[in-house]
Amino acid sequence: MTLIPPSPCPPPGGRRPPGFQLPAPLPGELPRTHLLAELAQGRRLAALIAPAGYGKTTLLGQLARAAQADGQAVAWLTLTPEEADPARLAGELGRACAALPGFQPTAFEAARAAGGPPGPLAAALARDLNDLPHNALLVVDQTEVLGGAGAAWLGTLLASLGEGHRAAVAGFDLGPLRLGRVLAQGGLKLLDSERLAFTPEEAAQFCAGHPGLHTSAERWPLGLALSAAGAELGSALTPQAYQEELLDTLPPHLDELLDAAAVLPVWTTAEFRALELEPPGDWACTLLGAGLLLRAHGDGTYRPHELLVSALRARLDRRPQARPALSGRAAARAEAQGRPLEAIRLYLQAGQTARAVEAAQRSAPALEEGWAFDVLRQMLQSLPAAALGPDMQAKLCLCLLHAGEVVRAEALLRELRGQPEARAEALFLLSVVASRRGDSARQLALAEEGLGAGPSDRVRTRLMRVQASALNVLGRAADALPIAHEALALAQDTAQHGERAHLLALLNALHAFTRTPLAEREAVIQAGVRAYHRAGLAPACTRLHASLAYLYRLHGRAQDAWTELRAAQALEDQGPTPDGCLVLEAAGDLHRAGGDDPAARAAYEQALALAEAQGMTYLQDTLAYKLAELAVRAGQEALAHTWLTQARSWQYEQPGRWTGGAAQFYEGLFAALRGDPAAARHLRAALNDPRLGLEEQVRAHAWLLHLSPAGPLPADHLTALQELLSFLGGAAALQLDLPALAPLQVRVPGLLAGLYPPGAGAPPAPTAARRVQLGVSLLGGGVRVTVNGAPLRLAHSKPAELLAWLALHGPATREQLVDALVGGGTEQRHVEYVKVSVRRLRAVLSEAPGVDFNPLEFRAGQYLLSEAFEVAVDALTVRAARHSHDPAALTRALDAYAGPLLPRLDSAWADEARLELEEDLIACALRLAELVRGTDPALATRAYRRVLDLDPLQEEAAQALVELAEDSGRAGEARYLERVCQRRLEEGLGA
Template identity: 35%
Template sequence: MTASAPVHPSVVVPRPLRTELGRSALLTTLAAPGPEVVALLAPSGYGKTTLLAQHARALGREALWLSLSASDSEVEFFVASLTRAVRRLGPVPELAAGTAPERAADALAGHLLDHWPGVGLYIDRTELLSPLTGQLLALFLEPLRGTRVFLSGVAMDTLPLARWTAAGQATVLGAAQLAFSALESEAFLQARGAAQEAQAVVAALEGWPAGVALAAGGAHTTLDPSDLMREALNVLPGALRSGLPEASVLSEWHDDLVRELGLQLPGGWLDTVRRAGLPVTPLGRGWYRPHGLLLGTLEAQLRRDPARFEALHAAQARRLAATDPLGALGHATLGQAHTLTLELAAQVLPRLKDRGEFSLMHATLEGLRLPDEPAWLREYRAVARIEAGQPGAGETELRALHAEGQTTALGFTSLALLATRRGEFAEQLRLAELGLALFPPEQTRSLTLQRAVALISLGQVHDGLRVCEAAAAEARARGAPLDEAAALTMSQYAHQMLGQWPERAQAVARASALLQEQRQGARAVPLLNILAEEALLRGEQAQAHTHLAEALEVARRSSPVMEPQLLLTRSQQEAAAGDLKGAQATLDTALDTAGRLRLDVLRPFLRLAQFEVLLNLGAADEAEAAYQDAAALLSGSGRQAALLPFASGLRAWTRGEWALAQSALTEATQQPGRTQPVRAQLYLLDLERRQRPLTAADAQHARAWLLGLNAGALLALDRVALAPLAASLSALDPGHPLAVLAGDAAPPTPGPLLAYPQLDVRALGRVQVTASGQAARLPLAKSAEVLVWLAWHGAGSSAEIMNDLWDGSRQSKHHEYFRVAVRRLRAALTQAGGWTFDPVPYDGQRYRLHPDLQVTLDARTVMTEAARGVDGLTAALDAYSGDLLPGAEGEWALRLRQEVRAALLDAVMDAARAHPGEQSLGALRRAALLEPAAEDINLTLIETLLPGQPQGALAAFRTYARQLRALVDEDVPEALVRRLRGLGLPLP
C-alpha cells in the first residue's frame, strides 16, 4: 500500500457525532478488568457502534478496528478485511498465493501478537458474518488470548459466544445495559433542544436510544401496534364500534355468518370497516379475512362481557361441529359448553392419535379445561404429553391411571412404548400381552405390533416377523392402509435383524407408498430416516439430505420423539461429508434431546457414535469415556449388546492391541447389521495384510463385501486406518471400490506402499525427533513437551495443553509462550521433513498432529508392547531408554513418566510369575537395572534364580544390597533376609 493510498473506511475508528452522548458509565465498565471478550449484543438502535468507537478513541493507543459489511460473509473478502485491519497498524508480510484462509487468519494473528501485543481489537456488526467467516474470526482470535476483544452486533450466532461465556472468557452487555438511563435521555433531549412534549414520549421508550433520538427530532409516533389498532377502531360509528367485537369469533367475515350467529352489527358494516382502513383482506363474493391483530384486539374487548363471549363461542362451536370438529372443539372450550366439548373431544382425539399428530393433540388438550375430566380424557392427555416432549408429566399421569385400574388399550400401548424406549423389552412384552388379553382385537392392533417389537428385540426375531406379517395381511384385507403401513414398518426391523435386505427394502417401499398416499407425514418419519440411511450408504448425499430434512421438519412439528434418531443419522451424514465437528455437535444435541425425552434405549447408540467421531477428532480421553458409558449401558441388555463388539475391536485397534482387536472384530462379523459386519471384515483383512501379501482373491472378497455400498460413505470414519489396505487392494485391482480411500497417489505395485510422512518421537531419555527420516531440532523445551503431549493425547485445546504444561496458568505471557512454542514446533518439523502441509493444524478449537502423519512415540510403544505380556517384553524394554522427558517437572509429565515405567515393570513381574523361563529372567535382570532399589523386582529376580542358579541369586542379592545402600542409605530389611535364608539362599 502506497503512502497516498486511501485507508479503507471499514478499518478506521468512527469519529464522534455532532450530537453524540458520552456514555461515561458504560465506558468505565468496558475499561474495568474482566473477561477477554466483551460482546455488545442488542437490537438495532442501541448505540453499540457509537459506544465501541468512544472506547477505542479513549484507549489512547493503537487499536485494530473492523466494521463488517455484507461481503464479509464470504471467506476471501473477510480474510482481505482482516488483512486490511492489521495492515492499518503496520506492514504485513505477503502471504503465498493459495494460502488457506485458516492459515492466513492464523498468520495474521501471529503477526499481530509478535508486533503489537496487547492491542485493542474491535469487531463491529457481527451479524453479517456467515458460519464460515464466523469460524475464521474465532480462529483469528484464539491465539490472541489475553488481548481484550470487543464485539458488537444484532446477532452473534456464528461465533462460539455461549462457549466463551460458559468458560468465563466473555461477558455480554445487552439491551438492558445499553439503554439510556433517565438522566441520559433527559441530557440527550436538552442537547438537541427538543420540545417539552417529547418528554412524555420518551418515558414510554424505556431508554431505547434510537427512539429517544426520534422523539428529540419531533417524531411523536404511536409506539405500540395495539395502540394504533385501538385508535383506528375509534373512528368507527358508535353502533359498529360497540358491536364489532362480536365478530372476533369468526376467522372470516361474511354477512350470512353474522345473521346465522345473530351478531349485533348494523347494515353495511363490512363497507364501513373497509373505508375506515382496518386491515381486512377481500376474498371475493363478500368474504373478508380480518388481520390477526385486529381479531386479537376485538377479542380482548369482547371478553369484557363474559356471558356474551361464552354464548357466541358456544354458538360457533355448534355451527362448526359437523364440518370442523377440531375448530368447534376450541370454540366449545371457550364457550364453557362442557357436554359438547366432551362429544367433540371423543371424535377428534382418536383421529389425531391414529394419525400420529401428537403435537396438535397435545396443544388441543392443553387448551381444554373441564371441571370433572373423565379417565379416558386424562389418558389421552398423558399420552399426548409423552409423545410431544413432556414424558415426565405424561408418565406420572398414565401410571396414576394404571394404579386406579382405568388404563385402556391406548394406555397399555403407551406404557409398552415407554418400556421400549428404556430398553426394557421383557416389560414391553408383558404389557403388550396383558393388554391383548384384556381388550378386543379392534382395540389392540397397536399392542400386537408392540408385542412383535418386543419379540424381535428379545431375540425371537422369526416369531416377531410372523406377527408383523399377519398384522399387515389382516390390515390389507380390511382396507386399512395406515395399519398395514405400521405393520410393515415393524417388519422391516425384523428383516434388518435377519440381514434380509431386499425384503426390508420391499417393506419400506410399500409402507412409504401407503403413507404417502394417505398424506401421513408424521408416521412416515421412521421410514424417511431409513430411506436417508440407505441413500447415504449408496453415496447419494443429496437424496439422503432431502429425506432427512423432511423427516426432521416433520418430527420437530409433530413427532419430537423421533428427533434423536434422526439426529444420529444426520451425524452420520455429516461424518460422511467430512464434517466431524458438525457430527459431534449433532450427537451432543441428540444426547440432550434423548435425555429430555427419556429415550434411554438410544443412549448407547449415540455414545458409540460419539466414540467413533471423537476417535477421528483425536479426542482420545473423551472417546474412551463414551465407550465406557456405552459398555455400561449395554451390560446385560441382550441383543442390544450386539452393538459393542465392533466398537471394542476398534478401540483395541487404536491401542495397538491386535489380538484383542482380532477377537472382537471377528465377533462383530457375526452380528446383525448392514455396516458394522462389513467394516469388521475389512479391518480383519488389514490384519491379514500386516502378516502376508494380499492376493487377488482377497481383493475379490472385499469387493463382494462392499456390493451395493458406497465405500466412501460407509468408511468415512475409517479412511485413515484403512488407507494402507485400500492402497494394497487398489494395486491388485485398480477399479476396486476401496480405491476411493487410497486417493490418486495409490501405487500401481502390490503391497501397502502408501508413502505416509513419518514422525518419530523419542521422549524416553534424551528427546529425539525425526521427520520423514530427518532429525528435527526443537530449540524450545516447551515445543518438545507440546509435541509429546499431542502424540500421547491425540488432540487438545490450548486450555487443556496449557493446564498441563503451565500448571493451569492463565497469565498472558504463558499464553504467548505457548503460541511461540507451537510456531517453533511447526517450523522445525516442516523444515526437517520438507513438508508442505501444517504438521500441527489448529481447527479453531483443538490442536492436533496432522492426520496424514504416521506418528510413533516410544512411550506408546512401551505401553503397547508391555500389554502383550511375555511376547512383548523384549521390545518394550528395548524401547525404554530412560525416563520420559527427564527435564520436565510438570505434574502431567511426572504422572505419565510413572505410568509408562509402572506399566513396563508390572508387565515384567506378571510375565515372571506366569511364564517362568529364560525370557522372563532376562526381562527381570533388565528391570532390576531400571529399578535397582525396588524390593519387589529384586526379590522376584532372586527367587527366580535361586532354584537353578543359587550363585546367581546370591550375586543378585549382593547387587541389590549395594544399590540400596548407595541410593537410599538403607540396609536390606532383616525380615527379607530371614525369608531368603529360609528359601535356601546362602547368606552369612
C-alpha cells in the first residue's frame, strides 16, 4: 500500500515498487458510475468479492482516482504471495503508511521493537492511523493470495480503523478476513459478482464501442472483453477458450479433481469425497488463484460459472477413460439430491441410457403432481426419443398441452391411444383437448372410453373428473354431481392431493349455471383454494379467483372482484397457466361494466390471442361477440361486422360446443339493436339452453321484456327477471344495457335498481391505509394474541377457538363455524352460541389500541377478520414451508414450531389440523436436514431430532442422526442414540 497524496512525491531512492502504484485507466474503460455512488454512501469498508475478470481492480482504481481528485490521501497495495506471511504483510503496510502526511508510527514502531507475534502490530498500526489529522482511503487488492493468518491480520487492522477513514479490499473470498463485527455494525458494503457484473445498459454500451461485437447477454466484464478481442482480431479467443487455457496451466496432480468438478454443479470437499476422491487441502485456493470463474460463498462452497463448466466438460470429453465411471457416480448422487435433470444428463454422458430412463420414470410423477411441467418436459426431451416408452410419451403430451402445443400433443396422443399401457392416460388427455375446444360430447365419449380401459386409480380419478365436467356443460349436472363426489372420495383415499383440489374446483363449476347462493359458492371456492395451496399448486387457483371475480361482479361487488383478479394476475405473473385467458376475460368484463371500453377491448384481444395459443378455442366465439358489442357501442359498424362474422365462423365450426346459448343471446342482442324481429327468437332460444350463464339469463329476460309490445308485460319473463335480480341483490348485470332499456324502466319503475355507481368498475387505487399487526400463536399452548406487539387477553375459550379457526382457515359461514366449534347440528342454541362467541371476540379485539374499525366483519354470509389487520400466524409459517426448498424458510418453520397445535383443545377440526401440521413439520425438517447435512451438521441434527420427537418410528431420521454423530467423532453418543432409537422402534412395534 502506498500513499497517493494530492501532490504525489516519490519516496527517497527512486519510484515506488509496482505493488504500490495506482493502476492507470484501461483503454476504453467503462466508468462504473452507479457502483462508485454506492461506495460513496458512507460505509467505512468496501469489499469487492468475485472471481477473476469481474473488474474489481478497475473499480478500485476508479474509486482511488475519484478520492484523489477530491483531495483525499489514498494508499494502495497490490498483494503478492510473499505477503501471505503476517509479519511480511505488517512490514509492507507499515512502510507504506510512513509516507502519509502527518503519520507518526509511534505505537507501530514500539510494537515492532517489542518483538513477538505480528498480531499486536495490526492494532498498533490502526492506532497510529487513527491519530492522523486527516482521513485516508486504504486500498488492498488481491487479498486471495493471503493465507488464513495473513487474512485474519488484515481483517483485524481494517476492523480497528476509526471514524472517517475508508478502506476497500478486493479478492475471491471474504470469509478469511473475519469482518463479521464490521458487517454487524453496518459498516461493510459488499459487492459480489452479481453486483459487479455489467448492467444490461453497460453491456450495451461496451458492445457499441466495439463494432465487431454484436449485442450480448454476457455480463462478465472479462468475458465481453475477450469476445470483443476475438471479434476484432478474427481469432478463436473466446471466454470459454480463456477458461480452457487457464485449466491447462494447472498441475497434473489436479487432473482427477478437475474431472470430478466437470460433473458437479457445486464444489465442496464433501461433494468431491462423495465421488470417491480426496481433494488436496488447498484445492480451492489453487483454483481461485488460477483465475478461474469460480464464486466463493464463504462456507466452503464454490459455484462455477457456466463458461467454466463448459470448459471442464470439454476437457473431460478429451479424457474418455475417466468419464463413464465418474459420470455414473455423479448421476446417482444428483438423483439422490433431487436433481433429476442433472442426473439424466450424467447417466447419458456415462452411456447408461437405461438408468437415465429409470431416473426419469422415478422423477416424473412428483414433477407432474407439482406442476413442474417445464422441468418435466426438459427432462423427457433430454432422453433419446427411441428410449421413451408409451408412459413417458404420454407425460410429454401433458407437458405439450400445458405449453399450448395442442396440435402436436393431439397427434402423439392418437398414436398412443392404441398402446395398452398408455391407452387410458392418452384418452384422458384427448378428453382435455376436447374440453378446451368446447366439444363436450366428444369429451364425455373419450372419458367413458378411458374408464373402460382399465386405468390406474390416478388416471381413473382424472377420467371421472373430465366425465363429470362434460356432463355438467351438457346440461346434466344431476348426473355429474355423484361422479364428482365418487372421484373426490377416491382422490382422498389414494392421497391424490392435487386431484382433490381439481375436484373441489369442479364442484364450483357444477354450480355455474344455477342460482346457488353466493356464500355457498364462496365456501366451495375457498376450499378449493386451500386445497391447491395444500397440494403445492398455488398457480392452479387462477381459475377459481377468476370465477369468484365473475360472481362478485354480478352481485355488484366490483372492488371485491378486482381484488380477486389481482390475486389471479399475481399467480399468472409467477408462472403463466392455460387459465390466463380467463383472467383477461374477467378483467375485460370489469372494465366494460365500468365504462372503460378501450381497456376492455385490449383485455379481450389479449385473452383471444392467449386462448388461441393455449388451444382453448371454446372461448373464441364469446370473446369475439364481446368485442363486436364494444364496437357497436363505439359506433364502429365495420369493426363490429368483422368481429361478428368471426364469432359466427367459430361457432359454426363446432356447433355442439357448450357456448351455443351465449351465442344465441348475442345474436338476439345485435338483432334487437338493429330492430330485427328475429331478436326475440334468438333470445328465447338462449334461455332454453340450460348452460346459459347467469349474466346472459338476466340480460336476455330484460331484453325480451323491452321488446314486448305495449300492454301488460309477459308475466313469465317479468317474474324470472325479478327473481334473478333478487338473487343477485341488484341489477349490476344490466349495466351495459342501461341506455337501451330506459323505456323498460319507465314501464316498471324500480325494476333495475342496484346498478354500479359511476367508476365502480375501475380497478381500486392502492391505499396507504395503516395496517394493524395481529399476531396469533397457536403452537405449544393455548391461543396467544398480540395487537401491534402488545399482548391481548382472551378471557373465554370459545372466542379464542373462533379466532384460531379464522386465522388458520380464513372467512367462514355461520354453518361452518357451528360445525367446527360446537360439533354441528341445526339447533338454534348452537347458532346462538356461535353468535355470542363472535360478539365477545369482536368486543375484545375492538378494545385493543389502534383498532378503530370493525375487527370481525360479517360480509356476504361469511365472518372474516378485517383486512385492516396484517395477520401473522405461527402455524402458517410451518404450512407455508411445506413445499419449500429454501433452507431459510424451512429453518423458520422449525423455529416456529414450539409444540403441538392447541394441545389442550379437544375438537375434531383441531385434531385434524394438529396432525396435518405435524406431517408438514416432519416434511420440512427432513428436507432441511437433507439440504444442510453437508454444510451445517448442527442444524441437520436439530432437524432430525425434531422429526424423532414427532415420529419416534422414523427410521430414516434415526439412522441419519447416528451417522451425523459418527461423522463428527462422537462414537459414544452415536452408540447411545442407536440404542435409544432401537428401543423406541421396538416399543412402537410392540416387540
